[in-house]
Amino acid sequence: MTIARFSPFELLLLKSRHQADTAALLLLAWVLANRGPIGEPERSRLTELTGGFRHGHALAPILEIAATQDLGAIQLAAEVLQKEIHGEQAAPFLRLAIALAVEDGKLSMANQHVLRFLADLLGVSPGEFAPLFEAVAGRAFADPDDPSRSGYWQAKEHRRRQREQESQRQDDRQHSRSHSGREGSHRRKEEESKWQQAGGREQHRQERYRQEQHRQHERGARQDPPPGDRTRRALAVLGLEPGASRSEIRHAYRRLAQAHHPDRFFNAGEAVMASASQRFQRIRRAYDYLMQVS
Structure with a gap:
């Protein structure tokens, strides 16, 4: 006869004096783990907030499970807690979760x-959760950005370019200050000559770049795939064969x-x-195209 093997969290539940408190403890530790590494200050804060829990076992195994992001254990804890509390009864637990999430002054994605x-x-509906969060955190609960939107990544790229441009401007100002004390007509003429040569090289480089872009555009125009090729590629993205029905396209x-x-x-x-996000956008474009032409 084989002996059933239990996961570490299942063993804790079997030993627990109050399984709902054990489940709540793991979910709160999960919140801590999503803030960053759990050190002694975080451990002490969790112990302080859950002093009234009746689980009757050590905290260390819970923290180890939360640190590994064991989704199987987290799902089991969610199921156990859901059976015990619901609706208005959930407010005390959610207050603890919010307090731990914003303990360091910020809320991670x-x-x-x-x-x-x-x-x-x-x-607890979004309309009920929002005032609960504001009462505990002292600020409104903002919906997180949606990484599936192209605008999310465009905004991140825009901010990155702004930082690079500001860094370049600071370098330029520093370079300008380091040369401001130099005098002498010979030096100025030498600098002017270098800038003229650099300007000529830059103009030549830009002209070559424009010519290359024009050639690439012409090649792209000549190589645009016929509609049939695009349809086959879109079907391949969705894992479908030519001739797939609209119902099969939607299901895929x-x-x-x-x-x-x-x-x-x-x-x-990230x-x-x-x-x-890139995979999802490719799937979405293929689906939109096929639904238009089928």
Whole structure:
């Protein structure tokens, strides 16, 4: 006879004096983990806020599970807690979660999603959660940016370019100050000659760039794929064969959109979310095109 193997969190639930408190403790530790590494100050704060819990076991195993982002354990904890509290009964727990999420003065993107998940899990509507958050945090709860929107990444790129431009302007000012004390007509003439030569090279470079862009544009115009090729590529993106029906196209899109939506990867970092966003946009464009031509 084989012996059933329990996960670390399942063993804690079996030992717990109050399973709902154990589940709540893991979800609160999950909030802490989404703020960053859990050190002694975070551990002490969690102990302080949950002093009235009746779980009856050590805190260390809970923190270890939360630090590994064990989604199986988190899902089980959510199911246990959902059976015990709902609606108005959820307010005390949500206040604790909010207090931990904003303890360091800021709310991470991950915890924006976590708090929305916990409120929805416990039957608290966005309209009910917003004043609860404001009462605890002292500020309004703003919806997180949607990484599946192209505008989200365009805004991030715009801010990056602004920082680079400001850094370049500071370098230029520093360079200008370092040369302001230099005098002498020979030096000025030498500098003017260098700038003229550099200007000529830059003008030549720009002209070559314009010519190359024009050639690329002409090649692109000649190589534009016929509509049939675009249709086949769009079908391939959705994993479909030529001749697929509108119903098959819709079914394939829903399946792929659910698998690749960036919201599924908010805990994996911005690079992974960016990659997921690009895949999602490619799937969406293929679907929109096929629904227009089919």
